[in-house]
Amino acid sequence: MSDPPRRLVVGIGNPDRGDDGLGRMVAGLLRGRLPADVRIEERLGGAAELVDLLAEADHAVLVDAMVSGAAPGTIRRLDCAAGEVVPGVAGASSHGFGLAQAIGLARALGSLPPVCLVYAVEAAAFAPGAEMTAVVAEAAEAAAGRIAVELASLFPRYGPACPGHL
Secondary structure, three states, X not given: OOOOOOEEEEEEOOOOOHHHHHHHHHHHHHOOOOOOOEEEEEEOOOHHHHHHHHHOOOEEEEEEEEOOOOOOOOEEEEEHHHOOOOOOEOOOOOOOOOHHHHHHHHHHXXXXXXXXXXXXXXXXXXXXXXXXXXXXXXXXXXXXXXXXXXXXXXXXXXXXXXXXXX
């Protein structure tokens, strides 16, 4: 019998900057809805820490706010392992390197997981101390649901811990 896949969900962002807290909100919404073997992390989104996390996973789902010009609340699912490019995400670290750079670096180092997905939600408000906008909070709920369903369908043997929550 083979070992179960090392699955990871990383919610990225700063909850003190309005919509930028989206990724961390999704991570919180997923706690208790996923199997116990799925590691859920909440991070600010610096490239170095993300590269380290990606190196430890077989299947990674990263969630972050993006700024691409789409309507706020738009959810995009990107397959980074297939080469899809991450648009302008809001979760760059204070050093200027964030999710897109982490994925590029992990790819260059050969440590990008075989399955690496990004759920990016179009955001609008990033001011310090701002509240998350209602449309982005609704999109966080929807993204969490999509991620839970996708993980259950990709790994039915390990199924969701709480199917009623899907």
